[in-house]
Amino acid sequence: xxxNHSPKMHETWLxxxxxxxxxxxxxxxxxxxxxxxxxxxxxxxxxxxxxRALRLTGVDDVKVxxxxxxxYHGRGQADGLAFSVQKQIKLPPSLRNIFKEIxxxxxxxxxxxxxxxxxxxxxxxxxxxxxxxxxxDPASHxxxxxxAFTDKIVEILDHKKNIVFMLWGGYxxxxxxxxxxxxxxxxxxxxxxxxxxxRGFFGCRHFSKANEYLKLNGLNPIKWTRx
Numbered sequence: 565x566x567x568n569h570s571p572k573m574h575e576t577w578l579x580x581x582x583x584x585x586x587x588x589x590x591x592x593x594x595x596x597x598x599x600x601x602x603x604x605x606x607x608x609x610x611x612x613x614x615x616r617a618l619r620l621t622g623v624d625d626v627k628v629x630x631x632x633x634x635x636y637h638g639r640g641q642a643d644g645l646a647f648s649v650q651k652q653i654k655l656p657p658s659l660r661n662i663f664k665e666i667x668x669x670x671x672x673x674x675x676x677x678x679x680x681x682x683x684x685x686x687x688x689x690x691x692x693x694x695x696x697x698x699x700x701d702p703a704s705h706x707x708x709x710x711x712a713f714t715d716k717i718v719e720i721l722d723h724k725k726n727i728v729f730m731l732w733g734g735y736x737x738x739x740x741x742x743x744x745x746x747x748x749x750x751x752x753x754x755x756x757x758x759x760x761x762x763r764g765f766f767g768c769r770h771f772s773k774a775n776e777y778l779k780l781n782g783l784n785p786i787k788w789t790r791x
Contacts, residue, residue, distance in 0.1 A: 616644025
């Protein structure tokens with residue numbers, strides 16, 4: 565984030581979130597990020613990719629929301645989209661499990677690499693609750709303000725209709741209270757992490773359920789793999 569430039573996001577989000585950037589909590593968050601970098605901490609994702617999820621998927625294009633926790637903290641992994649990694653990066657375990665469920669649920673081959681931008685371009689908002697992290701230090705930017713910012717994003721989307729929210733794990737499910745069940749489809753499962761995937765993520769069939777809901781509401785289904 566920078567005082568001098570508009571955040572790199574779709575103009576529809578920029579218009580709706582403009583006031584949010586002026587609030588004290590966002591100013592504190594900005595100062596925290598500056599201080600971390602002054603301490604020579606490496607922060608992921610790269611600065612220009614912090615709002616990539618909001619750049620690739622405009623507010624009026626959102627059909628599905630997948631909520632993550634915070635970005636990958638390994639070198640070169642985080643690309644600004646929840647669960648996604650750059651093409652050349654080995655699949656992290658959670659993403660490998662997501663791909664396994666896509667294969668089992670839909671009977672299709674999973675994507676060849678971990679770059680999920682093809683989903684973002686179809687209206688899947690891949691949103692982490694916390695948008696930055698220090699290298700090698702998971703949850704290092706928790707409780708610094710990002711949660712309030714992403715709560716605002718969910719609140720904006722709640723005013724729309726017929727969005728599928730995929731909430732995986734307790735952390736993501738905390739945001740369920742901000743979503744009106746009568747106007748949206750809320751799908752819950754355990755987190756796809758190897759620690760919990762066998763306790764309810766595998767077999768959840770969220771991808772086919774999402775497409776059924778979208779079709780019922782006259783919307784094009786998501787192509788969950790690359791052509």
